[in-house]
Amino acid sequence: MSTQRRALVIGGSMGGLLAANLLHRAGWDVQVFERVGEALAGRGAGIITHDKLFDAIRRAGAVVDGTMGCATHSRVTLDRAGKVLAEMPLEQILTAWGRLYRLLKDVFPAARYHFDKSLTRIEQDAATVTAHFADGSRTVGELLIGADGIRSTVRAQLLPQSKPQYVGYLAWRGLADENAVSDETRRALSDRMGFGLPPGEQILSYLVTGHDNSTRPGHRRFNFVWYRPADEQTGLRDLLTDAAGRHYEYNIPPDRIRREVIAEMHAAAERLLAPAFVDIVRATAEPLFQPVYDLESTELAFGRVALLGDAAFVARPHVGLGVTKAAGDAQSLVDALTAQPDDVAAGVKEYAAKRLEFGRTIVAHARLLGLSVGIPENGGPQSPLMAYLRRPEIVIREIAVPDWAERTLNLSRL
Template identity: 40%
Template sequence: MKKAVICGGSIGGLFAAAALRKKGWQVDVYERTAIELSGRGAGIVTHDVLIDALHKIDITTDDLGVFVEDRTAYDKNGNELLRLPFPQIVTSWDRIHSLLRASHPNHHHHLGLSVVGYRQEKETAVAIFDDNSEVEADLVIAADGFGSAIRSQMLPEIKPLSSGYVVWRALANEADLSEEVRSDVFKTFGFFVPTGSQIIGYPIAGIGNDLREGHRRYNFVWYIAVEKEELKDMLTDDTGKYYSVSIPPPLVRDDVMKRFTDMARKILPANFAEILEKSEKPFFTPIYDHHSPIMGEGNVGLVGDAACVARPHVGMGVTKAACDALCLANSMEKYQTIPEALRAYSEERVAASARAHYRARDLGATIFVEPEGGNEDGRSNPNLHEIVSTTATIVN
């Protein structure tokens, strides 16, 4: 039986684990976080390819998420500017992670171990952890996200680049929202695209994957451009400690939160303003991206965000990680040696990842177009139709 060690126990890692297990491999997952992961990432838009990928690893998707029928763009007064039929299932990071986690045996899941690097041996590779332990396997997979320690060793020249904007996210309980919001914005994949920013939102399941009417939540997402100095300030906590990549949500300073809520009051239409006001504490994440020219060498492969980040506008991160996992496992079956299989995998998935990566950058740029005469009411973005019709759509 071939053995794989997967570093990172989020979506990419668990997908790769399931895909390899299905091909008869023994797979051990090592996750840095010491407790079971939960609650991260909030909303995830699904695509048919993702649903198909889940079926291929024998996961049923009957209650995957909330079905939305259309997309609607609003102006500052809450008037409907554009409505497009766009059937899609929207779900949560938690839901997909819990489905994958349930499929992975506990005795092969190791929490609280951080990979710090690897060593290539003659026909195997060794993952090296922060407690100085080492695990040797036929295949070592980096699924340790965009700051991947393994990718940093394999491709030190690849550094995640800041997009110049952040995303603020929040979740509101359906039950807390007014009837007006529940009967309109809550049911749709909503957009508001005023000057220099973009708000989107959609319903997702409630806590414990509760899909019943009245028990769901609304996933609020707001992209805002932030100058370098301002970002530095936002990433600094009350004690003056600066977090170079992202700050843990509880440490965001009160004055940063206040600036955000003041801005929301000024900019948002009443419907989105109400959703935000009734949400749990919003949190922000700076948006970075990167793209690796290879996704493996020797006996070490890269999957998901460790290999490439496509900014979230295309809603492809989870789907991309799923496709990486299936392609990697299929390659392992098809080729005689692991280095050969990784070369074939890399060739296919580098190209596919690049398409998502560059498409997401282009789509991100459409947000910041400033039409003559301004666009504070959200009515004049010349790219509105493109934004509504191509955000979170599959990139083939």
């Protein structure tokens, strides 16, 4: 009989794949269960990377090399006419979600990754945990990891009071082929990350890997993220309704977004954004938008069950840490389980003690950075902190930077 301990990982995206690979390499019998029925790699947009993410990817058994992403060397803030208002040097590697997914999926044994498996509930006793799926099947393990994202079924069962809170704005995103934009746009933004600050909004754009994950000039794509306000009851509800009148509660598939919604977004781009951003937005074949949420879990350990990644905490994208946080969670959990070889629940508890505080800190920091979008609460005037964060030289210094922890300290003193 095998003495391998069995781990059930719910969710086969970034958090799930990182945890699964690390546990597999630590000697566990790991099974991943993903709700979606086919490879996810075609979806997603740009990802800002950090050294800690690369450490985790190496530890997961994948190779980190020059093909990982596109290098950017500086950041600029552009005004409406495209004039540079502020610039600062910063080296960063920018990649696409699909590139990381492929990398992590390819190093994990395919036979242990199960598509089309939607968890419905879990139960546990002193020695085991059982996962029940929508197709009526179930499976038993000694550890279950809830890596099932912001709408986690695992969290909803164990911690129903922790729910995502809509923050009043959404992010339009998309990828435009580098060759689909003008020479001027390429010159303006090819090796630097660009920011724009229309009143009460914010846009940023940078180059990421291409369709074939290529980093070669001519084969890359421009990613953009454009934050725009949307009232939950009226604006957001309307945007989440398709042409047939069907309303999507959280995310509308890109091909269901109504034509007039896209046309209005294009018209707003012409009105509000620098020419390079307008070019990128218009050249994006399939734009999508995501409502922005804050999510804080009050607990991450439930006996043999652990929450990680977006199932545990979601910080607004301004910190640029979504995947890096999931990687840190996965490493911390596997380290704690390794340190407690005879007691899974004690390992899970040790993990939670370390990562709860971290999660709270980055959610708070991302909330603070959210002020840089410039939407005053209750329609009031801009606070001095908001005005400060929206200064052209400050926004490029604070948004999605590697040394965010030091910055938290500096900003909290203001």
